[in-house]
Structures are given as structure tokens and as C-alpha cells.
Amino acid sequence: MSPGPTHFREEFWRNPPPLPRGVKLVQQEAVVVPRVGPRGASLYDLAEVQLPESRVPVLLGYRAPLFPADVLSQREKLSTLREQLQRRDADPRSLPAFRHPMLVTDSASASVIDLCEREEVGLIDMRGTFFLRTGSTFIRVQGHRPLERTPREPLFHGKGCRLVRVLLQSPNQRWTIRALSEQTQTSYSYAHGVTTRLLKEGFVEGGRSAGFRLRDPVSLLRSWLMSDKPTAITREGFNAPSTTPELLKKAHALLTSQGIRSTFTLASALRSDERAVSGVPHGIYLSGSLEPAVSAFGLRRMTPHNFFVLRSEPAAETDAGGIYHAQRLLPHGPAVALPQLAVDFHQSGGRGTEQAEELVRRFARTLPLSDELHDGRRAIRRDPR
Incomplete structure (x- = not known):
């Protein structure tokens, strides 16, 4: 399964969505699955949904965005991985633990929720949507928390890093988005996305009227170093x-x-x-x-x-x-x-x-x-x- 960007998984656990009353989600163990090609590895999590009167082991996969066409293929991949984990962790003295497949996404549409219910795949999204049906447990809640989407433009590689280099070279200068896009030969919308992300992460300050400038140049440079994104x-x-x-x-x-x-x-x-x-x-x-x-x-x-x-x-x-x-x-x-x-x-x-x-x-x-x-x-x- 392709779980989407690693930062989405990190953001999910750093800033988890609100869950239904009496429900807790506990992270237990990360599962790394090597991939062929430049994408390296897929990340999953073994977790447990804790209810007032029961515990449900789950296998979490991450996909953002998640479209209806993705649900069936992701269910199959989760099921395949679940079987491998059962064989790996088999104990002849006890029955193997059954982990319910569960998808995590940013914002699930009504059609995605309906399809997950039909295919008996658990679902959580960042807006607070929660679906789980297994055994005697049935929970379906539609989330309504406003979703702040993190711009997808990269900061420390690709064209996004052009803006980082320009800003670090002129740390006290104020830049309009138009000037940055012209200086870096990127589109206005792309430069806007990178600047928005820099603003959200606290690296720049300002606004469209006054222009943007670096708030903490040294922190930005150190973050570039620690990103492990080689040029x-x-x-x-x-x-x-x-x-x-x-x-x-x-x-x-x-x-x-x-x-x-x-x-x-x-x-x-x-x-x-x-x-x-x-x-x-x-x-x-x-x-x-x-x-x-x-x-x-x-x-x-x-x-x-x-x-x-x-x-x-x-x-x-x-x-x-x-x-x-x-x-x-x-x-x-x-x-x-x-x-x-x-x-x-x-x-x-x-x-x-x-x-x-x-x-x-x-x-x-x-x-x-x-x-x-x-x-x-x-x-x-x-x-x-």
C-alpha cells in the first residue's frame, strides 16, 4: 500500500482528530515494508482501538487523499500484510491476533465512507470521521472539524528549495510572492504554496501587502540540513x-x-x-x-x-x-x-x-x-x- 507522504502519518499522530466519546486509539508498533524503486518504504502501524468494554486490534494504513477507487486495492494490500504479520507473530500456544484493516486519510467523502462500510474496512479521517464494524462493535460518526491542508509543495528539494535558497541569501529582505516567483522561475501559485508552508511552519513572517521575510534564518537552514534531502x-x-x-x-x-x-x-x-x-x-x-x-x-x-x-x-x-x-x-x-x-x-x-x-x-x-x-x-x- 502506498501510504502517502510520511509527514501525513506524523501529523496524524502529532495532531490526532477528535474521536467518538469513549473511544481511544493507541499506537503500538510501526511496520516498515520495503518498496522497489525510489520511494523507499511504506509505513503502517499496529494499533488498538480501546472501547469501554473491549479492545480491537487494528492495522492502520495511510492514504491522503483517499478516493473510492483506492478503497478496494488498499483493503487487499492491508489484508495481505495482515496475513504475513499473523504468520510472523504466530504463537503455537495461542490463537493468532486478528487485526482489523483500517484506513487513515485527511478527509473522507460520503462515497468513501459508504464503500468502507460495505467492504468492512475501518476508517478515520482528520476531520473526526470514524467508522468501525467488527463483531458486536459498530461505530459510524461523520466528522466536521475544519481541515487545514498543508501545502504539498516541497521545501528542501525540487523547485520549492529554490525559494529557500533565495530567502536564505537575503534574510532581511521583504519579498512579495510575485517577486519570489519571478526570481525562482516558478509559477505564482507554486511560490504561493511554498510561502504558505513556510509561514505555517514559522520560518517566515509577513503578509501579501507588506511582503514576506525570514523570521529565523538559522532555524530554516538547520531544518534544511536535518531534512536529509540531498541536492x-x-x-x-x-x-x-x-x-x-x-x-x-x-x-x-x-x-x-x-x-x-x-x-x-x-x-x-x-x-x-x-x-x-x-x-x-x-x-x-x-x-x-x-x-x-x-x-x-x-x-x-x-x-x-x-x-x-x-x-x-x-x-x-x-x-x-x-x-x-x-x-x-x-x-x-x-x-x-x-x-x-x-x-x-x-x-x-x-x-x-x-x-x-x-x-x-x-x-x-x-x-x-x-x-x-x-x-x-x-x-x-x-x-x-
Whole structure:
């Protein structure tokens, strides 16, 4: 079963809907089912519906949105998983526990509720809808809690991250949604969705009339680091016999002369006073053929790997809020902006996480000071008398 975004499951347990009087839902154990392909794994939960006079074990699957056409296929997948769990947990001394299949969604339509009742699949939605029929238990409640939908636009990958890069590069500037959409080459509606999500999560403040600006740039950068959303979709390691500034400059100039665009990252993007640890690798984002870069830098396909060639996700391969936005001009060539560099180091592993922390501290020290309150009013210094 495809349970929908992981954040929906997390939001369900963090902010659960109101349940009928006398009903409790208790989470017991997460079940992770590996998937083939880039989506990684599906998440389910073993849980228990606690009633005044009974307990009903359930197997929860997550799907948002949930359409009538999904109900039958999700029931079959839940049933298949339930049988596997029964075999896994079988105890010859007792009967296996029967777990009732139950779907969790954001807002269930009347047709979805009717279909779940007909197919005897339990149902919960974020508005407070609750349906369960098993044995002598029958509960059907239509929920009416207003539903706040979280914008689906991503923050730390894809086009959404373009807005994050632009905002981090100008932390004290106020932006209209129109200006952000033009700067990042995204549609107005897309930029509006990303900005709305940033506003809901407390990263920006403001409104349409006054514009938006970052409320806490350091928290946004740290959230980007901890999101584990790498900008690079591939990262190929090589051994570089030399990484002197002179060689890096010559190699970058050679790539540029061949019409191949690139920008330095990792140790190659550090200024001399920014290096906090030793043993971190060099690297470059490459937009073009690999072999010219191998030749230009003299890279060898052998260990130890001290130089990485990174390929960014397509949405980041641009000046418009991507890896080429606000590059730092070093003596040997252009390098990614400081926030992007911190993210790349954090993703590199090893002592790269220590170097990332140093860059976050440096980023914090560069932030301009302001005496404005969060609502835009200036603080008034009162006479103590």
C-alpha cells in the first residue's frame, strides 16, 4: 500500500482528530515494508482501538487523499500484510491476533465512507470521521472539524528549495510572492504554496501587502540540513592526485572553455579561514559530460576518494534559486553559496557534519541585526522612570 507522504502519518499522530466519546486509539508498533524503486518504504502501524468494554486490534494504513477507487486495492494490500504479520507473530500456544484493516486519510467523502462500510474496512479521517464494524462493535460518526491542508509543495528539494535558497541569501529582505516567483522561475501559485508552508511552519513572517521575510534564518537552514534531502542525485567518488588552488583554477577554466558549466562545493568551496576540520573531500557540481572533468582535474577511478563529482537534481541546475544562485567567487573559481555548502557537507558524512556546523555558525554571525519586532513594529525604549 502506498501510504502517502510520511509527514501525513506524523501529523496524524502529532495532531490526532477528535474521536467518538469513549473511544481511544493507541499506537503500538510501526511496520516498515520495503518498496522497489525510489520511494523507499511504506509505513503502517499496529494499533488498538480501546472501547469501554473491549479492545480491537487494528492495522492502520495511510492514504491522503483517499478516493473510492483506492478503497478496494488498499483493503487487499492491508489484508495481505495482515496475513504475513499473523504468520510472523504466530504463537503455537495461542490463537493468532486478528487485526482489523483500517484506513487513515485527511478527509473522507460520503462515497468513501459508504464503500468502507460495505467492504468492512475501518476508517478515520482528520476531520473526526470514524467508522468501525467488527463483531458486536459498530461505530459510524461523520466528522466536521475544519481541515487545514498543508501545502504539498516541497521545501528542501525540487523547485520549492529554490525559494529557500533565495530567502536564505537575503534574510532581511521583504519579498512579495510575485517577486519570489519571478526570481525562482516558478509559477505564482507554486511560490504561493511554498510561502504558505513556510509561514505555517514559522520560518517566515509577513503578509501579501507588506511582503514576506525570514523570521529565523538559522532555524530554516538547520531544518534544511536535518531534512536529509540531498541536492545531489548522484555523487561519484574519485582520487585526485592534486587539489591545489592552481590546479582547481586551471581545470575549471578548461571546462568553461569547453562550454561545460560547473561550480565548486565541499572543500573546494571553502575559503582558507573557513576550514574547521581536516580530511574532508573536495568536490564540484557538474552540468555536462563527465569525461572532460575527469581529464581536467586528473581524476582517477581508485580509492581513497578525495574528490567527488556531484550531479544536482534537475530543479536545482539553474541560476534561479538553484546551485548557481549567488555563487561565491573564490580565487580558483565560483563556488556554491554558504547555505548550500553547509547542506552539502552535512550530506557528505564523516567529519563533514562538523564542517557543516562551523558554516552554520558563520552564517548566523553574518546575519544583520534588527530592532524590529516580529509583527513589523519597532521596539520602543521606555524611560524607566
